[in-house]
Amino acid sequence: MNTLATKYDPKAVESKWYEYWEQHDLFKSVPDEREPYTIVIPPPNVTGVLHMGHMLNNTIQDILIRHARMEGKNALWVPGTDHASIATEAKVVKRLAEQGIRKRDLTREQFLEHAWAWTHEHGGIILQQLRKLGASCDWSRTAFTMDEKRSQSVLRVFVDLYDKGYIYRGLRMVNWDPKAQTALSNEEVIYHDEKSKLYYLKYYVNGLTTLEAEAELREQGNVIHRDDKGYYAVVATTRPETIMGDTAMCVNPKDPKNQWLRGRQVIVPLVNRVINVIEDHYVDIEFGTGCLKVTPAHDPNDYMLGKTHNLESIDIFNPDGSISTESPLYVGMDRMECRKVIAADLQQAGLMEKVEDYENKVGYSERNPDTAVEPRLCKQWYLKMKHFAEIALPPVMNDELKFFPPKYKNIYKVWMEGIQDWCISRQLWWGHRIPAYFLPTENPDDEVFVVALTEEEALAKARQIKGYENIQPDELKRDENALDTWFSSWLWPISLFDGINNPGNEEIKYYYPTSDLVTAPDIIFFWVARMVMAGYEYIGEMPFRNVYFTGIVRDKLGRKMSKSLGNSPDPLMLIDKYGADGVRMGMMLSAPAGNDILFDEALCEQGRNFNNKIWNAFRLVKGWEVADIEQPEHSRLAVQWFHAVLDNTLTEIKDLFSKFRLNEALMAVYRLFWEEFSAWYLEIVKPAYQQPIDAKTMDATLYFFDTLLRLLHPFMPFITEELWQHIAERNDGESIMYARIPEPGQPDTALLSAMTQAKEIVGGVRNVRKSKNLPNREELALQVVGEFSNPLAPIIVKTAGLSGIECVDTKDATAAAFLVGTTEFAVPLGNNINVEEEIAKLEADLKYAQGFLATVEKKLSNERFVANAPEAVVAAERKKQADAQSKIATLTEAIAALRR
């Protein structure tokens, strides 16, 4: 009869429909009179490939977009990619190295040519992969953070912020990435606990052969070291390789252990440089020996000490982390190598007192995770952040701009309140080149520069500076540095609608503020916080109304997915295996809002199985022939009941969507389809084998199926589109994408509770059937002891396989009994009954009921409960008591009857 395969095959279906959607421009949005619903994609790295984090993130965005579209909103999802300055440049450098080309041998222009070639070669692969997932982005708007419009926006904003006085150049200790050879922002440093060593080094006191009153000094608490070479101080350090940069030793003036060192000089081991012992309260008396070596060029704290005490600064590192010619020793050696070698040399020379195991935090470069960040003194461009924190904090705290889950509000607040200026310059070529132009000066340490959008403007500005009235274009030297990638990303919700270059244009007015932002929490500071800042600064309004933070995708053991662990499945392989709909569902089933998600491939299998269930339900319905026959009573009731269920679930789903509880919304639809629709509704209305169905029931069933497909579509776009074409009338170019999800009506709660009771009765009968090993096809009689009325009785008769329901005063002596509520039901079994078994079963029920009654009566016998609890609560307890008593009576009677 059915020509359709018993298994759903997503492969052909998915590519067919994606093409159809694209061909008919169904993802496209232009401003109109409808309410807009906008999402801007967190732009993935242009040369990246899809990983599980993207899958999760983009599945969620697509669900939200499709849902909004089906609510009748003008839904726009803008796609794009990020130039990912440091990451992409690193990849290009690596590829060039493989070809034997060194970056430093290339000019900026040559390097950029290679970078663009790489971008064009690999760029956009990830956007193709998103299509496989079903992402309904308006591809005609695909943007790139370094395309013409976005670049213009970035430069304009830089110039504007400079003119407003927010951007400045500063000489600071920055976080330096020796591999990428660039400065980083604080946020780009990731700290890890590390097992390292604490080296205790001997710094001999210069020219001290005899210490006067040594005994007395010891008496006062001084810790004095001495060996055959003389007196020495002990300094504890984790970084012995920096001793070549030592220019002082520091003690706390209040430290009783080190009083004897005050005002003296010590000799740096191996280096033999004589340095002063300085005093500062900064030094922790408790740590190590209380003696601190001071290396102003290589530690932020030492830098501060150097400033206050006017110390010399010796920079012993080259930008790549090797030892520079400023050092008397180890020139050219890598810093990590040098640490090992110098430790051995110190040991050898008898200059090492001891070595201890130690655990400390070491900062690593976010983009070069194996490279420890080196503090380095250099001049960089900074953005003052105080003003931006002031405009971006309140709207989040007062929930104008909502975070889901809200726990991120606090994290956001703490960061904003302790905000530091943002280092925005990077010593990279791949990125937006800083629009600053330096003018020639007498002294190379002096800086005179102008900031301007174009060279012409720069020249004009330069000529207004006293002494440069006649400066020529070729005398202007543009800054070589690029901007931090996030300096372009923070404009994304604005720049996508060209709101910087073309303020107040129709698109920015219509689509901004965007509706929801879906992103991972690890970029809350990098990106989310800064977009809020830019939004208020440039549009005067929030960039998005809600931020939904996804969790981190982990494997089912809770480990982060990583290449080295090999626990990260390839998303495209998964799609190939389970279909995009199955994978989307697998992602969503494991993604409770805000928690990390433990991804298990078995969930994709569950998703695939669900597709199959939908497919086969469709096969069933499609196989029915409609005939001009009367609608059976059970079908009429089933239709009524399913309307009520639908109203109920629609309300629930609407609420869940508003709270971003998408996995619960999906579970609600899942159960609606599988339990209520397939297991109950279809089983009730299903005609007998090869019998036709009446038109009324068929129409209702198709309507229900249509509605269910609509509810499922945001989660599983492909299979729903495939089936919708058969279920609903439609013309070419139309799509379920634009079908409306119905507004929920008021559910008929009386009918719903009647069905709940009906299901329990049916369950009771089936239980009897199973325990007595009665065949499913054999019709059974059902007796009800006493009064019984349930409007859905015909449904009970059909689904329990009954010959009828009969009210009796006394049930058959040989019947298997069960209770639903306080009513006793019985299935007469003739000789089939095992009296002992029946009694045992009823006694178990009785015991439960008695236990329950005891708890209720305990409550009711508590005078204070009766006196203090609200009347309704007391009444409810009385009802429970009465019900339990009646149950006990029924059970006692039933057991007695069996015993007779």
Place this chain on the structure above:
RNA sequence: GGGUGCUUAGCUCAGCUGGUUUAGAGCGCAUCCUUGACAGGGAUGAGGUCACCUGUUCGAAUCAGGUAGCACCCACCA
């Protein structure tokens, strides 16, 4: 060193402002079911002293305080 969040069936999680029969779901598990949508399926069922302690209350998984474990964020202690 500070801060935030979490701890409920074997697993992953719901349980909103205390009272919805002595706590729910999905998966998994057990038992039974071969023709008639679907074994990627159907039916039935077993599984929990709500991390621990002490309070508040007539009443606590739910509120408060504390303990333990886990996770994350922040911080310049060598």
